[in-house]
Amino acid sequence: AKPLVIGFSQVGAESEWRTANTVSIKDAAKKEGITLKFADAQQKQENQVKAIRSFIAQRVDVIAFSPVVESGWDTVLREAKRANIPVILTDRAVNVSDPSLYVSFLGSDFVEEGRRAGRWLVERQKKTPDAVLNIVELQGTVGSAPALDRKKGFEEVIAGNPKLKVIRSQTGDFTRAKGKEVMEAFLKAEGKKINVLYAHNDDMAIGAIQAIEEAGLKPGKDILVISIDGVKGAFEAMIAGKLNVTVECNPLLGPQLMQLAKDVVAKKPVPKRVVTQEGVFPAEVAAKEFPNRKY
């Protein structure tokens, strides 16, 4: 039979996480003998829309994409539906008036990641029940979905605990350089008052850890460091005792996506929401887990 053709529109290559995600999808497609039409959107929604339109024009069997942003997909997805091409979302959800516009959503739940980070901290706080923990937060890119959701989830959990207080929150644009720069400013402004750092991704945490060290403090001890994603660098930092915990956000969606696509084309029923398996990795397990990390 003709090989299955999937059109996949990726957000871009803005982080290691994303690159791992891309690699996983490409590898899985190759393994399954599926033809993958890959389009990179360079972080722009309008480029994704263009790519999806061109997939429709090319009459692919399945369209999959990681939306840059939640809103604004109604029109183009309607076009896909009219062309009878099923759509699968990966990594991020969309916000559409008619849920039948896509068949399934495969990916992580950013809010839940934020909550997990929060829960770890709440647990941790129980060790020192009397102390107030001052938190500084390094947000992702202003307005981006992971930044909004990870902030929301985290806040939701710590809201119940009066001893946990976010004293500073600023964007570090998901990058090491900005994370370091902002943390430096925090350290000068708040000094020793800072007890906890919550970073929306590992890269910012790694940058901030350097700033903490340069300030003569011990990351992981003087300041607890919590981050999200679980990339290799984070594990190295944990092994060195500089990072306390990272909440995994699994980029290896390839195999699951290919399976879903095959099922959809075979007209098998598929779940509307497939949550990826993700863990929380505190420093204690880092050394053991490190060899298993693929990205």
Add this chain to the structure above:
Amino acid sequence: MFVQHPLFRPLAALAILLLIDFVMIPGFFHLEIKDGHLYGSLIDIANRAAPLILAAIGMTLVIATRGIDISVGATVAISGTVAAMLVGGTMVMNNGTPEYVANTPMWIALAVAMGAALLCGAWNGALVAGLGLQPIVATLILMVAGRGLAQLFTDGQIITVYYQPFFFLGSGYLFGLPFSLYIVAAVFIVTALLLRKTALGLFIQSVGINPVAARLAGLKTAVLIFFVYVFCSACAGVAGLMITSNIKSADANNAGLLLELDAILAVTLGGTSLAGGKFSLAGSVIGALIIQTLTYTIYSLGLPPEVNMVVKSIVVFVICVSQSAEFKNMWRRAFPARGGKA
């Protein structure tokens, strides 16, 4: 007179910003000795501004010839990733103590990285001076493709460096001050001397103001323009090494992102016109310091990140307007008594 000096206004803007910091942020000017070097907000600003200053110095010369180079950020990414990949280094666990080994001797890595940056400059220079493409499209090509190249080298990964001596460039200290400041000072002094002691400054200005007349007067306009783009990329290359060394890793996608815009902004804040011609190297340095101080101030004030851009834009508007000659006239008209006495 001192007030009429072209650097007076940029300096005044910087002073006012620092004054605001002094009032609003307790301990802003506090400096202490930590681990044998100076530590404090001012040091952070200077340290963080270093790559921007370098980029602005290079950009100043390009702008003086009526050009523009929007590929600075891409060049930063290229030189940074090349250096990081070559130095690389591995962390070897030796009886529980980590040890660091470089892949390639560091000086070779640095030389190759700078070579890559110079190639970028030569590419831009050839397109602008040789083919006569408009500078903005000519450099747009590298801006788009350069970052892609850097990512191609790294396979989209962030390259972490595990080689201690490499970190000295961006986060080391010499005589209590960040080492990067010495690099900036050296580049600045060399450039200033080059402009002062040779006819380079005169030639660049001539080409910027009236290229036709400059050619008729016997200048090698094309060679000059080519050189200026190479120089700009070289500055960007050093900035890239500095950034990479500072965060101990090279992030091809984000390193130096939008640095070109900040560099151009620094040049204009320093009083150099984008129309080419007269320029001020010192002004550009001050412009870069203004930008970095502003960024740092925003972080330190504890403002929510949503307002960052609004604050930044308003400060830029205010500085520009207050620097304009028309504003001075209006001021004089509004307060004639003071103007009369002065």
Add this chain to the structure above:
Amino acid sequence: MTTNLSAPVLELRGISKAFTGVQALNGVSLNLYPGEVHTLMGQNGAGKSTLIKVLTGVYTPDSGEIVLAGRSIQPQSTLDAQNLGISTVYQEVNLCPNLSVAENIFIGRYPRKLGRIDWAGMARQASELLERMQIRIDVTLPLAHYPLAIQQMVAISRSLLVSAKVLILDEPTSSLDEKEVDLLFSVLRGLREQGMAILFVTHFLDQTYAISDRITVMRNGEREGEYLVGDLSRVDLVNKMVGAVATGEAPATAVETPSEGTGQSRFQSFLRAVGLGRKGALQPMDLEIRQGELLGLAGLLGSGRTEAARLLFGADKADTGTITIEGKACNFASPRDAIGAGIGFCSEDRKHEGAILDLSVRENLILALQARMGIMRAIPLKRQQQLAEEYVKALGIKTASIETPIGSLSGGNQQKVLLARWLVTDPKLLILDEPTRGIDVRAKQEIMDYVAALCKKGMSILFISSELPEVLRVSDRIVVMRDRKQGGEYPRGALDETSVLHVIAAGDTHVS
């Protein structure tokens, strides 16, 4: 002739204007009557252009009053002045090089058809207008295609289009040759008949006496006096401009004899061009320039003189022909090569091809020398200053200091700086394309003497000028150009003004 009985249409009372370091105008008054041509004369930097700019709203005067038809006015912009009925042609051509010739004439007052611009009609009207000046060109091409002289005519045509009460022309004739000047004057006379008041600036005494009814002389930013033409002899006029006591002899009539015609043989060939040509610009021509010789290039507007000069200098690339200098074949790919071979070229278009406006007099002056010495061997500042001071003095350049930007010098003084730029390089061959454009009578004489003296010392000069008498007076030999090709070569004294005109008009007539 003017009737002093009628009231002045325009009155300037006690106008003063200072720039940093210069009092450009000091209490200047002027009356302009309807139906007169009023000539403003004065040395370079006397304040003529500044006065005109104050009058037309480009500058605001520090003090003084402008009265137009009995009403005090304060024009804030050129547009204001235009609306008040003052139409102006400024000294430097102020047109848009990217727009077509027709548009440059009509912009701001387009002929309309159904609300939109009537392009065809505009082109037709523009052609007609220029044809009145006997200029037949494609008016739909961008202005930048045409040489400076044409641009100047376009600027004049533009000013004639407005139905104004007052017409101001600041050195409109500086790069026109006699034919164009005559045409312009006949137009001006027509306008005078219609009662228009015309303020005219020129450095040519002949033109002044040919057209003016009245002369105002300015000196050092002040009004020296106002005279009826008949009351002022040439000698007096020059003395009043210069401010010297009458010596009884007008400088313009002083005839210099550079080198005797008999001395021809002592010239050795310096440069020889064979079949030098460029498609669409110059038909292949031969030219020989000898050492220590002043070779004049005569011809009408558009005859190809500038193009020939540019080819010799490598500013444009020649399609055909060879150049040999002192027996060695040369191939100039750029002006730099030519400079290396000892050639200098002072362009006719000082605004676009000469002055680097924001740079100082000193920097402009040493630019070519520095370019020749190369980038690494910077001329020490002391030496630069010394050179600048020397030439400012030698050529009588009027400037506040040598650090003043050249852009704030008067037109004539800019021209002198550019001339000095080449003189400091001490070239073996200096090509001067309209070098005395906009330079006052006295200074012109001095400059040409200076140049002639250099010639005596062995420098060759290729001299291009629209002023035929000047070419005839100073040249050792004259090459006449016609229709972009060589039209004949004549030794000194073989031609006089009428015979040159004859050659230019009729072709290769042999004159004994």
Add this chain to the structure above:
Amino acid sequence: MSHPAPSITSSPYFTSLITVFLLVVLLGAGGAAYPGFLSLQVMFNLLIDNAFLLVIAVGMSFVILSGGIDLSVGSVLALTTMICAYMLQTWHWNPVLVIVVSLAIGTVFGAAQGALIHYFKLQPFIVTLAGMFLARGLCYLISINSITIDDPFFVAMSQTQLPIGDCFISPGALIAVALLAVAIYVAHCTPFGRAIYAVGGNEQSALMMGLRVARTKVLIYAFSGFCAALAGVLFSFYMLSGYGLHAQGTELDAIAAVVIGGTLLSGGYGYVAGALTGVLVLGSIQTLIAFDGTLSSWWTKIVIGGLLFIFCVVQRVMTMRGNKK
């Protein structure tokens, strides 16, 4: 000047024609390489997907022709989507009123920049750069979340497909093309349009010739602001959402489109119609890459750069050749 002036002056249409020719070559190559590439719908998609860019590029053309630059357009676009979304979703205003108000806001924003540029003699680059930060920043002040628009009128505009044969085109694309037509008329047949060229050719001379330079410049930036806002409205139709991160870097795309279309960045030379060619060139490059579908993220960037390079170099070389003749 009697010597050959800058190439583009000697044959004004030439570069534009070359650009069109190269565009056709580009499309032809795509058609040969990828089946289905040359279908009518793909061509229409070029217009549909780039309508907003075309609108911005038209405004940008005016600015660049006058010798200026406007970096704020991308942000103003985003701000407009945000304002539209907010007014529709929170205040439930009438959609037509919403559109009118947001267009007015964009126009005023542009005019204010123009006034700063002209009256304070500031550099367009820096003023509009600050304007870019400001507009983006204002988006976040309205909301850092994206806002979905479900107003029926907007939804209808978004989903209407005007059939042409068995293909379709969107209302947004038609609006963009109409704007282009109006802009071409304005640029070439009205005194305002010619004043833009004059200011771009030589501002000082334009002033000396008695043109209303102040008015012209403020109007140019106001028009660019209007175009950015209109592009924002089209973008709202297109995306049905308001978002502060929309259309990042669009200003560069627009500048590139205008310059590729044959307009000189130094002002005074070029055609507004070039904006369309430029936009189509950029769009075709992207479509080519999407049809190829094998490029990784970084190869995408490299290939875009490479195609841009080839395009610009061929354009330049052919222009030089053509002018030698």
